[in-house]
Amino acid sequence: MSFENIILTMENNIALIHFNRPKALNALNNAMFDDLDQALDQVRDNPDIRVLVLTGAGDKAFVAGADIVELSEMTPLQGKYFSRKGQKVFSKIEDLPIPAIAAVNGYALGGGSEAALACDFIYASEKAIFGLPEITLGLIPGFGGTQRLARVVGNNRAREMVFTGKNITARQALDYGLVNQVCAPEDLMEAVMKTAGNIAAKGCVALRAAKEVIHNGTNTDLETGCRIENDAFGLTMASVDAKEGTAAFLEKRKPVFKGGLN
Numbered sequence: 420m421s422f423e424n425i426i427l428t429m430e431n432n433i434a435l436i437h438f439n440r441p442k443a444l445n446a447l448n449n450a451m452f453d454d455l456d457q458a459l460d461q462v463r464d465n466p467d468i469r470v471l472v473l474t475g476a477g478d479k480a481f482v483a484g485a486d487i488v489e490l491s492e493m494t495p496l497q498g499k500y501f502s503r504k505g506q507k508v509f510s511k512i513e514d515l516p517i518p519a520i521a522a523v524n525g526y527a528l529g530g531g532s533e534a535a536l537a538c539d540f541i542y543a544s545e546k547a548i549f550g551l552p553e554i555t556l557g558l559i560p561g562f563g564g565t566q567r568l569a570r571v572v573g574n575n576r577a578r579e580m581v582f583t584g585k586n587i588t589a590r591q592a593l594d595y596g597l598v599n600q601v602c603a604p605e606d607l608m609e610a611v612m613k614t615a616g617n618i619a620a621k622g623c624v625a626l627r628a629a630k631e632v633i634h635n636g637t638n639t640d641l642e643t644g645c646r647i648e649n650d651a652f653g654l655t656m657a658s659v660d661a662k663e664g665t666a667a668f669l670e671k672r673k674p675v676f677k678g679g680l681n
């Protein structure tokens with residue numbers, strides 16, 4: 420199935436989604452959210468897919484925020500439903516059973532930073548710019564940004580970014596712990612796909628368990644998180660890949676993970 424506002428490709432166990440409205444710097448409108456929602460269902464329901472990568476089409480932007488033209492014409496009630504739709508779609512990224520990586524190739528403003536924050540981690544081009552400029556429009560971040568940014572960079576840095584609406588560079592984002600790696604623009608996708616390939620080669624059951632445990636565990640206290648980890652650890656021990664991984668170690672060979680959900 421093809422989409423008007425995004426491009427979805429799935430090969431070598433990796434799904435790649437490009438936000439694809441380069442003339443509007445990939446700004447998020449209602450139609451793009453609808454496309455993204457459907458594409459994420461396809462990714463989630465395809466048992467061969469083990470990693471998702473999100474990036475922006477063109478060389479200027481990951482996503483330059485919500486579509487300001489569309490926003491400016493919304494009634495408050497339409498705004499409420501737009502915000503809810505965005506939150507739901509970004510939560511769908513976060514709730515995927517597989518890891519998601521954001522490859523931020525340019526502007527990631529407002530909803531763009533919020534989309535990247537919904538991923539498990541972020542690699543950025545040296546040209547990337549992050550920010551939550553909603554306050555400069557008389558708004559606040561409406562797609563989970565006030566919550567996810569503080570959890571990643573800490574309360575005080577998040578407060579400063581949200582209260583001032585100031586942008587930060589890729590290097591600052593690295594310093595804040597917002598991005599894991601900064602690459603030359605021409606090297607970004609190669610670096611992301613290499614990491615995605617590394618992850619995709621791992622045991623499927625363990626990967627899914629790790630994602631779920633980190634996600635559920637970090638939203639609770641340490642003791643509860645460790646209990647969630649216990650249960651998931653037991654489950655991974657029942658997998659074919661765990662038998663293969665431990666046998667390979669003892670036989671001094673490389674493991675060959677089958678990758679299926681077994």
Ligand code: DAK
Nearest residue numbers: 442443444446483484485486487488498502529530553561
């Ligand atoms: N929406 C619509 N069009 C946009 C856009 C956007 N966010 N960003 C850029 N464009 C369009 C420009 O209008 C321009 O279109 P044409 O004039 O060529 O037709 C084209 O993309 C190229 O942009 P520029 O000519 O401006 O390019 P520059 O390189 O000069 O500047 C820039 C790049 C990223 C610095 C600049 O475009 C810019 O400042 N863009 C706006 C960034 C921004 O403020 N984004 C919004 C963030 S706030 C909520 C729901 C959602 C939200 C909040 C509340 N509720 C419902 C309560 C979220 C809001 C946000 O995401």
